[in-house]
Amino acid sequence: xxxxxxxxxxxxxxxxxxxxxxxxxxxxxxxxxxxxxxxxxxxxxxxxxxxxxxxxxxxxxxxxxxxxxxxxxxxxxxxxxxxxxxxxxxxxxxxxxxxxxxxxxxxxxxxxx
Amino acid sequence: xxxxxxxxxxxxxxxxxxxxxxxxxxxxxxxxxxxxxxxxxxxxxxxxxxxxxxxxxxxxxxxxxxxxxxxxxxxxxxxxxxxxxxxxxxxxxxxxxxxxxxxxxxxx
Numbered sequence: 001x002x003x004x005x006x007x008x009x010x011x012x013x014x015x016x017x018x019x020x021x022x023x024x025x026x027x028x029x030x031x032x033x034x035x036x037x038x039x040x041x042x043x044x045x046x047x048x049x050x051x052x053x054x055x056x057x058x059x060x061x062x063x064x065x066x067x068x069x070x071x072x073x074x075x076x077x078x079x080x081x082x083x084x085x086x087x088x089x090x091x092x093x094x095x096x097x098x099x100x101x102x103x104x105x106x107x108x109x110x111x112x113x
Numbered sequence: 114x115x116x117x118x119x120x121x122x123x124x125x126x127x128x129x130x131x132x133x134x135x136x137x138x139x140x141x142x143x144x145x146x147x148x149x150x151x152x153x154x155x156x157x158x159x160x161x162x163x164x165x166x167x168x169x170x171x172x173x174x175x176x177x178x179x180x181x182x183x184x185x186x187x188x189x190x191x192x193x194x195x196x197x198x199x200x201x202x203x204x205x206x207x208x209x210x211x212x213x214x215x216x217x218x219x220x221x
Contacts, residue, residue: 033208042199042211058208059114090156102146102201102209104156 004105012111013081021076023091031094032074036087081112115140117212134185136200144203151196190219
């Protein structure tokens, strides 16, 4: 099993550009989520999904969109990048319930100029 | 929403020393997990421990749910233990809320 994979590992954008961060898991997990990590702030939840076709907002959803068309994939879209979105982004998945052990991807380091 | 506070924010140890990290949370929870983020940024789940005590090698954790705290014990610390330790909780079965972490530095 590859676990949770994320692409790209690094990305530099200009203000106003759009892009999609990819996340995939091969553990047949129902629950997937996106976090951002900023210095001194810990991890903050952006969006999460409890299954294919179902998504919901987390603590800091503004400026981000998600969709979940398959169990395996959970992409995060930045529609119009802003410097405030410079951060490290982590995707995570867990089993039948959110209470189960969380598995994290390696992260994507995004810089918005 | 639920608040998660970790202490101390920073900890510096010599190799071989023991340490205790604390996580306080402001409301009842049905999920508590400890994570280690290594210096390369990878997040590893250490314990899923909404209550009780668990041990895994040199690491152990105790959660006293009625008093709203959890402790992570590291014994005989090694340089590879360096990194940031996060506590995360959830009460609604929807999302984990993370503390700001404890940064541990172990020197040889």
